[in-house]
Amino acid sequence: MAVYDPxxxxxxxxxxxxxxxxxxxxxxxxxxxxxxxxxxxxxxxxVSGSNSEKVHLNGDTTGSNYSRVLMYGTGSSTGSxxxxxxxxxxxxxxxxxxxYQFMDASATDKHTTFLVRDNNTSSLVTAGxxxxxxxxxxxxxxxxxxxxxxxxxxxxxxxxxxx
Amino acid sequence: xxxxxxxxxxxxxxxxxxxIFDAFDTSKNTTTRTLGGRNPVNNNxxxxxxSxxxxxxxxxxxxxxxxxxAGSLWLANxxxxxxxxxxxxx
Numbered sequence: 001m002a003v004y005d006p007x008x009x010x011x012x013x014x015x016x017x018x019x020x021x022x023x024x025x026x027x028x029x030x031x032x033x034x035x036x037x038x039x040x041x042x043x044x045x046x047v048s049g050s051n052s053e054k055v056h057l058n059g060d061t062t063g064s065n066y067s068r069v070l071m072y073g074t075g076s077s078t079g080s081x082x083x084x085x086x087x088x089x090x091x092x093x094x095x096x097x098x099x100y101q102f103m104d105a106s107a108t109d110k111h112t113t114f115l116v117r118d119n120n121t122s123s124l125v126t127a128g129x130x131x132x133x134x135x136x137x138x139x140x141x142x143x144x145x146x147x148x149x150x151x152x153x154x155x156x157x158x159x160x161x162x163x
Numbered sequence: 164x165x166x167x168x169x170x171x172x173x174x175x176x177x178x179x180x181x182x183i184f185d186a187f188d189t190s191k192n193t194t195t196r197t198l199g200g201r202n203p204v205n206n207n208x209x210x211x212x213x214s215x216x217x218x219x220x221x222x223x224x225x226x227x228x229x230x231x232x233a234g235s236l237w238l239a240n241x242x243x244x245x246x247x248x249x250x251x252x253x
Contacts, residue, residue: 010246010248036244037244067202067203067204067209068202069200069201069202069209069210069211070211071211071213080211082202082204082209082211083204083209084204101180103176103178103242104242107240107242109240110174110175110176110240111174111175111176113176113177113178113202114178115178115179115180115198115199117198127198127211127213128200128211129177129178129199129200129201129202129211130202131175131202131203133174133175135174161244161246
């Protein structure tokens with residue numbers, strides 16, 4: 001029987017990006033393959049208007065390669081949707097926080113899946129499961145807000161969970 | 164705990180995270196919270212669920228068993244990981 005040996009640390013901080021100016025997208029590049037899961041924490045807002053945030057892995061910008069199932073609540077209504085789509089969260093002019101958890105990010109035996117928990121105090125709360133129909137290990141993660149930009153001051157952090 | 168299991172579409176595994184609270188506390192029943200789902204985009208099999216669970220027992224947890232529905236088996240390459248959060252000073 002194996003003896004449980006608790007890990008010293010679970011989340012290993014890899015990089016934090018803080019925007020000094022309005023920016024259309026953020027990329028974590030050259031992600032090492034030594035982690036089992038990856039966590040991305042984003043705190044950001046738009047300069048004006050509301051749009052969807054998208055996540056593209058390894059530079060794959062083809063939206064139909066991504067699928068999702070999500071549920072949401074606005075405070076007055078609830079809903080759920082699914083299908084091929086690369087949108088993950090709703091971004092407004094109110095700063096919001098989203099946590100992405102990429103499962104088996106360095107594995108090549110299955111499609112990449114990730115959980116998303118999005119919290120925006122001005123509009124809605126969302127939980128979603130997403131899939132990238134590709135078995136490649138994740139080497140880069142790009143976040144962008146559709147037809148819009150992130151305002152200065154936004155922070156994006158990535159953590160690794162060791163294999 | 165994180166779990167990744169197959170959805171029936173090649174390569175499209177489901178996923179989920181379960182938090183088990185006060186796992187070693189013997190003064191209360193054990194509670195859990197799970198967020199998980201699957202999105203094979205196939206035959207209306209897409210699902211997402213946020214759920215809470217209760218084990219009506221105050222024993223500290225000493226083992227966990229995850230099993231699919233009766234008659235099913237976890238497929239190869241399914242992955243299950245267990246992590247602990249150290250308790251702070253009293």
